[in-house]
Every structure is written in structure tokens, then in C-alpha cells.
Amino acid sequence: MKGIVFNLLSEMVEEKFGLEAWDAVLDKAGSEGLYVATETYSDEELLALVAAGSELTNIPANDLVRAFGQYMIPRFAEHYSVFFEGHTNLKDFLLTVDSVIHVEVRKLYPEAGLPEFTYDNGQPDKLTMMYRSPRKMCALAEGLIEGSAAHFEQPCTIHHEVCMHKGADHCALELEFSR
Ligand code: HEM
Numbered sequence: 755m756k757g758i759v760f761n762l763l764s765e766m767v768e769e770k771f772g773l774e775a776w777d778a779v780l781d782k783a784g785s786e787g788l789y790v791a792t793e794t795y796s797d798e799e800l801l802a803l804v805a806a807g808s809e810l811t812n813i814p815a816n817d818l819v820r821a822f823g824q825y826m827i828p829r830f831a832e833h834y835s836v837f838f839e840g841h842t843n844l845k846d847f848l849l850t851v852d853s854v855i856h857v858e859v860r861k862l863y864p865e866a867g868l869p870e871f872t873y874d875n876g877q878p879d880k881l882t883m884m885y886r887s888p889r890k891m892c893a894l895a896e897g898l899i900e901g902s903a904a905h906f907e908q909p910c911t912i913h914h915e916v917c918m919h920k921g922a923d924h925c926a927l928e929l930e931f932s933r
Pocket residue numbers: 755756757759830831834837838848851855856859865866867868869887888889890891892894895896898899902
């Protein structure tokens with residue numbers, strides 16, 4: 755994971771729980787906490803920080819990761835506004851994640867660990883996003899979708915029965931848009 759992800763995580767923890775909380779997380783995870791935005795750090799380090807945060811706050815790790823996904827979108831909308839401009843609705847935006855957004859991210863950071871999304875777009879008010887990644891961060895994907903829904907002010911429900919954590923080879927994120 756890129757340093758930018760770690761920097762956003764520290765920002766979220768400091769904002770929601772205070773500076774001492776982030777220091778405690780770093781202590782518990784045995785991390786130094788110095789992250790350069792464009793450098794790559796191990797996925798294990800991110801997982802260790804999430805596990806430490808979860809233990810210290812008593813919030814399940816999945817919920818923390820999901821909240822982190824929600825938190826990221828307004829920051830992305832600021833730093834990478836070009837990906838949001840030109841879209842007036844959530845579905846059109848989500849359809850560009852795999853073929854546009856992450857393609858551009860890969861050009862900026864060739865060694866980025868990015869997931870693969872394929873889509874089932876059979877009905878106007880629905881979209882299924884098939885998520886595949888060795889990192890199995892479907893909770894982050896859910897949070898990013900929820901953050902995007904808030905950004906476009908378009909409520910959407912997520913059904914997530916088929917899941918890599920339940921033995922499937924992908925996660926099916928079945929979205930339903932209410933308008
Ligand atoms: C403008 C919007 C977006 C930008 C700029 C962006 C960029 C990125 C970046 C920089 C990473 C980290 C790569 C690394 O550290 O190695 C990442 C990972 C990820 N992104 Fe996006 N992303 C965006 C939107 C989304 C959305 C809407 C979704 C979900 C539908 C999504 C799903 C994910 C997931 C799940 C990962 C974690 C890595 C994995 O699962 O393998 N992204 N993205």
C-alpha cells in the first residue's frame with residue numbers, strides 16, 4: 755500500500771480519536787509512523803495498524819476499514835477531483851473505477867496494489883461489482899462505495915452475500931440505487 759493510504763489513516767484516527775490515539779496505535783503495532791506518500795509499504799503493516807486500532811477502540815476491524823473507506827472519498831474528491839468531475843450520478847462514477855480511475859492510479863504508481871472489478875449492469879437501478887484482489891479488502895470497497903454514495907447524494911444499499919471471506923473466488927457487491 756502507498757504511503758498516502760497510511761497518511762489518510764493517521765489523519766482519520768487523529769481527527770476522530772485524537773493525536774494520542776494514533777501514537778497508541780503506532781506503539782501497539784510497532785510502527786514508526788513515518789510514511790512518504792509515494793513510497794510503498796507492506797500490506798501487513800496496514801493490517802497491523804488496523805488490528806491495533808481495533809483493539810484500542812473495541813471497534814471490529816472490518817467496521818474500522820469500512821469507516822476508513824467512507825473517510826477516503828472526500829479526500830480523493832479533493833486531491834483527484836478530475837475523476838469526479840463530469841459525473842452526475844453514482845453508477846456512472848462506479849463504472850469508471852476499474853477502466854479509468856485505477857488505470858490512471860497505476861500510471862502514477864506502477865507498483866500500486868489495486869483490485870480488479872468486473873460489472874454486471876443489467877438493470878437501470880442496480881449494479882453488481884465483482885471484486886477480486888489478493889488483499890481481500892472488500893470492507894474497504896464497501897466503505898468507498900458508501901463514501902461515493904454520500905458524495906453524489908444518492909443513497910444505495912449494498913448486498914454482499916458472495917464473499918471471498920466465505921470461500922468464494924470473488925466478492926459480489928450487489929448495489930441498488932433508490933434514485
Ligand atoms: C477517485 C477515486 C479513487 C482513487 C483516486 C483511488 C485510488 C486508489 C489507491 C491510490 C489505492 C491504493 C493502492 C496502493 O496503495 O497500493 C486504491 C486501492 C483500492 N481501491 Fe481505489 N480509488 C478510488 C476509488 C475507488 C472506489 C470507488 C472503489 C470501490 C468501489 C475502490 C476500491 C479500491 C480497493 C478495494 C482498494 C484496496 C486494494 C485492494 O483491494 O486490492 N477505489 N485505490
